[in-house]
Amino acid sequence: MKQMAVVSGKGGTGKTSLVASLAALACGRAVVADCDVDAPDLHLILQPTIQERREFFGMKRAFIDESKCTKCGSCTDHCRFEAVHDFQVDPALCEGCGVCKLVCPSEAVVMIDRLSGHAYISNTRFGPMVHAELFPGEEASGKLVSMVREMARDLAAFQKRELVLIDGSPGIGCPVIASLTGVDLALVVTEPTISGEHDLDRVLKVSEHFGIKAQVCINKHDLNLVAAQHIEDLCLERGAAVAGKIPFDSSVVDAMVHSKPVVELGGPAAEAIHGLWRRLEELL
Amino acid sequence: MNRCPNLSGSKSLKISIASGKGGTGKTLVATSLAVSLADRGAVIADCDVEEPNVHLFFPNKQPLGKKECEVPVPIVDERICTHCGLCSDNCAFHAMAVLPQKVLVFQELCHGCGACALVCPMNAISEGRRSVGEVFRAESGCLEIVWGDLKPGEARTVPLIRSVKDEAKGDVVIVDCPPGTSCSMVESVRGTDFCLLVTESTPFGLYDLNLALRTLEMMKIPQGVLVNKSGIGDRKVYEYLEKQKVSLLMEIPFSRTIAELYSRGIIFVEHMPEWKERFAALAEKIEEQIA
Numbered sequence: 001m002k003q004m005a006v007v008s009g010k011g012g013t014g015k016t017s018l019v020a021s022l023a024a025l026a027c028g029r030a031v032v033a034d035c036d037v038d039a040p041d042l043h044l045i046l047q048p049t050i051q052e053r054r055e056f057f058g059m060k061r062a063f064i065d066e067s068k069c070t071k072c073g074s075c076t077d078h079c080r081f082e083a084v085h086d087f088q089v090d091p092a093l094c095e096g097c098g099v100c101k102l103v104c105p106s107e108a109v110v111m112i113d114r115l116s117g118h119a120y121i122s123n124t125r126f127g128p129m130v131h132a133e134l135f136p137g138e139e140a141s142g143k144l145v146s147m148v149r150e151m152a153r154d155l156a157a158f159q160k161r162e163l164v165l166i167d168g169s170p171g172i173g174c175p176v177i178a179s180l181t182g183v184d185l186a187l188v189v190t191e192p193t194i195s196g197e198h199d200l201d202r203v204l205k206v207s208e209h210f211g212i213k214a215q216v217c218i219n220k221h222d223l224n225l226v227a228a229q230h231i232e233d234l235c236l237e238r239g240a241a242v243a244g245k246i247p248f249d250s251s252v253v254d255a256m257v258h259s260k261p262v263v264e265l266g267g268p269a270a271e272a273i274h275g276l277w278r279r280l281e282e283l284l
Numbered sequence: 285m286n287r288c289p290n291l292s293g294s295k296s297l298k299i300s301i302a303s304g305k306g307g308t309g310k311t312l313v314a315t316s317l318a319v320s321l322a323d324r325g326a327v328i329a330d331c332d333v334e335e336p337n338v339h340l341f342f343p344n345k346q347p348l349g350k351k352e353c354e355v356p357v358p359i360v361d362e363r364i365c366t367h368c369g370l371c372s373d374n375c376a377f378h379a380m381a382v383l384p385q386k387v388l389v390f391q392e393l394c395h396g397c398g399a400c401a402l403v404c405p406m407n408a409i410s411e412g413r414r415s416v417g418e419v420f421r422a423e424s425g426c427l428e429i430v431w432g433d434l435k436p437g438e439a440r441t442v443p444l445i446r447s448v449k450d451e452a453k454g455d456v457v458i459v460d461c462p463p464g465t466s467c468s469m470v471e472s473v474r475g476t477d478f479c480l481l482v483t484e485s486t487p488f489g490l491y492d493l494n495l496a497l498r499t500l501e502m503m504k505i506p507q508g509v510l511v512n513k514s515g516i517g518d519r520k521v522y523e524y525l526e527k528q529k530v531s532l533l534m535e536i537p538f539s540r541t542i543a544e545l546y547s548r549g550i551i552f553v554e555h556m557p558e559w560k561e562r563f564a565a566l567a568e569k570i571e572e573q574i575a
Contacts, residue, residue, distance in 0.1 A: 081397075139467035173468065
């Protein structure tokens with residue numbers, strides 16, 4: 001079984017639209033994992049039917065039992081996250097470290113498990129899918145990404161599927177690192193803009209840092225051919241190959257509006273995605 | 285640091301620009317709004333420390349300084365350590381592993397809470413500092429730009445976002461937020477007077493807008509919406525806004541000219557001055573809403 005993560009650095013470059021099409025082209029050989037857990041959109045195209053739901057517990061939160069608290073202030077003094085005010089814990093600031101519980105002389109602090117989201121195993125018309133939702137404002141998204149990936153790997157092993165196809169989140173921080181670690185291939189989707197180029201460079205540094213092979217896809221490459229050339233030069237410099245170039249095509253948004261992968265609609269973008277998929281299949 | 289005195293004499297104003305979905309145009313809106321308010325001594329704070337792009341749009345900026353963002357990290361004195369394992373047992377972040385002869389510290393996982401040093405019976409753990417990124421300050425005309433740059437390979441953004449916000453001081457502060465709705469976004473919008481959510485009228489835009497609105501409601505931050513690239517997709521975002529009674533403050537039409545200027549790193553309002561007036565009026569509208 002192989003694992004491929006689609007990531008981007010910059011948001012909105014077309015990761016999810018691309019993953020939906022790759023899932024369609026894999027026709028059942030892949031388990032799809034939506035790891036963009038704090039803004040998951042893949043389900044809007046793949047229309048999954050949920051088979052199983054699991055609870056996700058993020059970091060614990062401290063709670064001060066008023067009846068036991070002597071208001072000594074030790075917790076306030078030791079909390080590095082400024083989460084204790086007037087002998088009450090602000091759950092939005094608490095990181096769940098438990099230092100307040102350690103220093104409390106009267107055992108007034110309890111650490112409480114907190115339901116922070118759900119993970120799902122589902123069926124789609126293109127095969128199985130694992131996805132999740134993190135409740136708004138929660139942290140530990142990296143932990144939920146790891147949970148989704150583990151469920152997807154187990155499912156792929158059990159059902160003997162060849163590939164785990166991961167839709168990642170934008171950026172380079174904790175959820176992205178959790179999406180990338182241990183994959184066989186990272187596909188970085190970028191666009192020919194000054195931001196796209198800058199962010200591609202950073203995400204390639206991260207994949208290099210973790211020793212992961214990266215391929216690049218330039219989406220809407222014909223919107224600015226000069227910038228697209230810059231990106232090709234950058235890829236050469238960083239030792240990442242350009243696996244595909246997708247032209248700007250209004251059918252991509254049309255496909256999204258109709259909840260379909262763009263390869264089912266056809267057109268120039270769809271053709272380019274077919275070519276990209278053939279190249280990725282060779283690499284995997 | 286009053287390079288350009290606040291001529292309008294208005295009150296202080298902190299507006300965050302967020303979105304849920306990535307790539308909807310947060311940076312385009314934040315830079316446009318900031319340059320339209322430059323005569324009020326605006327400061328733009330780029331809190332998307334994973335991918336800071338605001339500074340790319342100010343090629344002629346003059347550096348004002350930079351600062352490392354340091355976080356505490358445990359240092360174990362192996363000469364004193366008895367490898368009892370209490371530090372690792374009490375680390376909520378799994379950042380320590382105690383082997384029979386050695387203690388491993390996984391620095392990227394450490395939140396710097398200090399629990400390990402507190403529980404060590406031998407007092408073998410002291411605290412060092414390590415850098416997770418840098419905060420830069422620069423000026424471009426009357427505008428000050430502050431941004432954070434997370435080191436590639438680092439996972440935790442929150443300390444760096446806090447540093448950026450601490451450095452961004454001014455009467456008018458525009459905060460460009462990272463995408464998503466989790467801790468990075470929450471930390472960026474926290475303490476701002478108003479959050480402007482940038483969306484596009486597509487199924488992805490709508491779904492993530494709803495998540496972002498729920499987050500802001502939880503945080504009790506007043507909000508309004510700007511629809512970017514209007515004309516693409518469908519009408520569902522508009523129907524949603526009407527139903528939820530969320531105010532639609534501005535629309536920027538989908539335009540190849542704007543997209544092309546953006547791709548070259550040019551703030552489009554500099555080429556289309558009528559938009560500068562619209563953005564200044566947008567700020568006034570926001571001030572009325574929070575008054």
